[in-house]
Amino acid sequence: SDPDLVARAAAAKAALGDKVFVLGHHYQRDEVIQFADVTGDSFKLAREAAARPDAEYIVFCGVHFMAESADILTTDAQKVVLPDLAAGCSMADMAALPQVENAWDVLTELGIAEQTVPVTYMNSSADIKGFVGRNGGVVCTSSNAQRALEWAYQQGEKVLFLPDQHLGRNTAVLEMGFSLDDCVLYDPHKPGGGLTPEQLRDARMILWRGHCSVHGRFTLDSVNDVRERVPGVNVLVHPECRHEVVNAADLVGSTEYIIRTISAAPAGSAWAVGTELNLVRRLALAHPDKQIMFLDRAVCYCSTMNRIDLPHLVWALEELVAGRVVNQITVDAETAHHARVALDQMLALPG
Numbered sequence: 001s002d003p004d005l006v007a008r009a010a011a012a013k014a015a016l017g018d019k020v021f022v023l024g025h026h027y028q029r030d031e032v033i034q035f036a037d038v039t040g041d042s043f044k045l046a047r048e049a050a051a052r053p054d055a056e057y058i059v060f061c062g063v064h065f066m067a068e069s070a071d072i073l074t075t076d077a078q079k080v081v082l083p084d085l086a087a088g089c090s091m092a093d094m095a096a097l098p099q100v101e102n103a104w105d106v107l108t109e110l111g112i113a114e115q116t117v118p119v120t121y122m123n124s125s126a127d128i129k130g131f132v133g134r135n136g137g138v139v140c141t142s143s144n145a146q147r148a149l150e151w152a153y154q155q156g157e158k159v160l161f162l163p164d165q166h167l168g169r170n171t172a173v174l175e176m177g178f179s180l181d182d183c184v185l186y187d188p189h190k191p192g193g194g195l196t197p198e199q200l201r202d203a204r205m206i207l208w209r210g211h212c213s214v215h216g217r218f219t220l221d222s223v224n225d226v227r228e229r230v231p232g233v234n235v236l237v238h239p240e241c242r243h244e245v246v247n248a249a250d251l252v253g254s255t256e257y258i259i260r261t262i263s264a265a266p267a268g269s270a271w272a273v274g275t276e277l278n279l280v281r282r283l284a285l286a287h288p289d290k291q292i293m294f295l296d297r298a299v300c301y302c303s304t305m306n307r308i309d310l311p312h313l314v315w316a317l318e319e320l321v322a323g324r325v326v327n328q329i330t331v332d333a334e335t336a337h338h339a340r341v342a343l344d345q346m347l348a349l350p351g
């Protein structure tokens, strides 16, 4: 990265001292990650944000829903900054509050809302987390989805899982012994979700029709292809991948799990990793004694994660030095209150 920008970022961070805390998600570019005080998966970063009440500014190098969660979990006096406001998440955008309220009305009319617990993946807007908190549900991340679902099934008979169909299906079927028939797919663009009342009544898991466009690119062919090319390869994927990909993989887990697994792997072992490319590239560099490759032949970065680059980080930090808070992410008090209930419920899950 540009040495001038590196020097400016370092100088701005030094000038701000303990006033600023920089969080970096594992999918961030190297040029940004080098300035993170802490790196992590979404669960770890949410906990880190909540654990830093003394930092006046939290600069979140990640995407919008993560910065919103950080704002909810920090004190009123703390300010959360997202260096580029265009760093959204296409998956989070697939569930809008009016659509989810509409789905809940469908369940209410059928008399099944009462027995349904809403569970939302962290990758959702604060509005959706607020809805889930108001309706007795919980937030989950890719590192605690099973525990969150186990908790939810202690509260009710059915789950409405938002917005990632793959994380919901993979956890229910591969970790909890559900059958594919226990799950139905609710399409917010069709009346009644495109499902019959019987299908909704019979389902144990109502999956929202959302997905991650980055992880959605990996296919069963990607897995078969790498197994043919690299005999003995271990296939390690993120649970946002399609069901057939996760089913064919050897191991599945969050970004933090992927890093732990690769770090503990023996020298000489071969790994095909199905997650975002910035992380896979860093893992390959950090472990030259292991053969680490991207699961697919085509490259795929998360374009919105990549919006946070060094020029944006330098700009945000230098503005803070000058006493100006740019790109602050705030969640209104009413939404934040309910979203916090669902986030606290997640943080209180056992394990």
Ligand code: 13P
Residues within 6 Å of the ligand: 026, 040, 041, 042, 043, 123, 141, 142, 143, 212, 238, 240, 253, 254, 255, 256
């Ligand atoms: P985790 O870091 O929780 O595994 O999430 C992956 C992701 O897609 C974040 O946007």
Ligand code: SF4
Residues within 6 Å of the ligand: 027, 063, 088, 089, 090, 091, 092, 123, 212, 213, 214, 215, 276, 302, 303, 304, 305
């Ligand atoms: Fe959203 Fe997928 Fe990018 Fe994560 S990797 S921020 S889920 S689009």
